[in-house]
Amino acid sequence: MWPARLTKLLRIDYPILASPMAGASTPALAAAVSNAGGLGALGTARHSVDEFNQAVDDVRRHSNRSFNVNFFCHREPKPDPTRERRLRELLDPYYDELGISQPDAITAAAPFGPAMLAAVVAAHPAVVSFHFGLPSAGAIAKLKEAGIIVIGSATTVAEAEALEKGGVDAIVAQGVEAGGHRGTFLGSPTENGRIGTMALVPQVVDAVRVPVIAAGGIADGRGVAAALALGAVGAQIGTAFIPTPESGAHAIVKASVMAARDDATRVTNAFTGRPARAIGNRFLAEMAALEAGLPDFPLPLALTQPLGAAAIQRGSTDFSTMYAGQAAALARGLPAAELFARLIEETEAVWAGLSRAGRRARPQARKPARRRARKSAKKPRVKARSRRTPRRR
Ligand SMILES: Cc1cc2nc3c(=O)[nH]c(=O)nc-3n(C[C@H](O)[C@H](O)[C@H](O)COP(=O)(O)O)c2cc1C
Numbered sequence: 001m002w003p004a005r006l007t008k009l010l011r012i013d014y015p016i017l018a019s020p021m022a023g024a025s026t027p028a029l030a031a032a033v034s035n036a037g038g039l040g041a042l043g044t045a046r047h048s049v050d051e052f053n054q055a056v057d058d059v060r061r062h063s064n065r066s067f068n069v070n071f072f073c074h075r076e077p078k079p080d081p082t083r084e085r086r087l088r089e090l091l092d093p094y095y096d097e098l099g100i101s102q103p104d105a106i107t108a109a110a111p112f113g114p115a116m117l118a119a120v121v122a123a124h125p126a127v128v129s130f131h132f133g134l135p136s137a138g139a140i141a142k143l144k145e146a147g148i149i150v151i152g153s154a155t156t157v158a159e160a161e162a163l164e165k166g167g168v169d170a171i172v173a174q175g176v177e178a179g180g181h182r183g184t185f186l187g188s189p190t191e192n193g194r195i196g197t198m199a200l201v202p203q204v205v206d207a208v209r210v211p212v213i214a215a216g217g218i219a220d221g222r223g224v225a226a227a228l229a230l231g232a233v234g235a236q237i238g239t240a241f242i243p244t245p246e247s248g249a250h251a252i253v254k255a256s257v258m259a260a261r262d263d264a265t266r267v268t269n270a271f272t273g274r275p276a277r278a279i280g281n282r283f284l285a286e287m288a289a290l291e292a293g294l295p296d297f298p299l300p301l302a303l304t305q306p307l308g309a310a311a312i313q314r315g316s317t318d319f320s321t322m323y324a325g326q327a328a329a330l331a332r333g334l335p336a337a338e339l340f341a342r343l344i345e346e347t348e349a350v351w352a353g354l355s356r357a358g359r360r361a362r363p364q365a366r367k368p369a370r371r372r373a374r375k376s377a378k379k380p381r382v383k384a385r386s387r388r389t390p391r392r393r
Pocket residue numbers: 019020021022024043044045070130131153174177178179180181215216217218236237238239240242322323324325326327
């Protein structure tokens with residue numbers, strides 16, 4: 001039942017990928033998922049080259065399987081003193097409340113660049129994935145020359161087509177249910193790319209030839225089976241791994257994910273200047289009407305992160321960044337390998353149940369189908385809208 005296209009490409013046993021999650025995907029989590037037969041991932045987008053090399057070494061100490069490293073390809077932010085001043089004024093009362101001072105200068109982690117490219121080529125992970133578009137054509141060529149599989153993230157069909165043109169080996173179709181940043185890179189990230197996984201995945205599958213991986217709101221075998229039914233050849237799962245003991249999320253954040261209900265999350269710009277889905281808290285509620293006109297991504301993070309860190313030290317989630325998707329309530333808090341094994345078992349059980357139901361339904365379905373065929377025999381045939389021939393999965 002498992003499609004072989006992705007497992008062959010990535011040299012893994014099951015087409016289930018852990019999401020790269022900056023701040024939550026530790027080497028221990030990546031190794032556990034890879035050792036269980038999936039594709040583990042490191043959230044290395046904000047790492048320095050040294051931190052990246054250390055994280056890769058740490059995974060390799062525990063696993064010799066394929067894993068994914070991940071980077072952001074946003075535009076370099078332009079400092080804007082007016083916007084920065086406005087944000088500082090908005091945040092002043094919160095800093096006062098927590099009794100801490102604002103940092104003097106704000107800096108941001110750089111997008112994927114030449115130094116990191118050289119480090120990735122030297123480290124030679126099996127897979128590198130990008131969020132917010134792709135690096136230069138030259139960088140993609142170097143990664144591919146080195147035999148590294150390249151994955152990009154799309155939130156619309158147009159983005160999927162652009163990624164395919166850009167030379168990716170596979171595409172993550174990220175539905176709006178997903179936790180963390182929207183990967184949107186064409187049009188306005190605040191207005192475009194808000195399509196649900198159920199609608200997005202089959203449309204991306206129809207539009208591109210490279211393998212498609214569904215992401216967003218998948219947290220159990222029902223979700224994985226649904227992703228495969230939609231034409232994806234794999235599923236990428238993030239939020240469900242946040243409460244695992246191996247994840248790097250703070251204990252309070254893990255508890256918030258475990259306590260989340262279906263409507264706990266919302267998409268916000270407030271933390272970084274780009275839309276991301278997170279569990280709602282006081283900060284998000286109070287910033288909701290003030291999110292326009294923030295400094296460029298990811299500059300606001302330098303001012304919002306200290307608030308979250310200070311609050312969490314006091315045991316409060318009022319200001320913390322709790323990225324999570326709409327399926328947070330389905331998370332189980334199991335060790336990663338156990339969760340992974342459950343995902344496999346559940347997907348196979350759902351698939352077997354659907355196959356049995358299909359076999360039972362077939363004899364009854366045949367008669368009306370024949371009757372319909374006779375009735376319509378005299379009608380002129382309407383030509384079906386042309387579609388590409390279905391691809392091998
Ligand atoms: C805590 C968290 C952090 C994330 N960080 C990243 C990241 O650093 N890079 C990235 O490409 N995607 C990131 N994502 C988005 C995931 O790649 C993926 O789209 C998402 O986890 C899928 O939806 P789900 O969380 O509902 O499973 C993050 C998601 C979460 C929940």
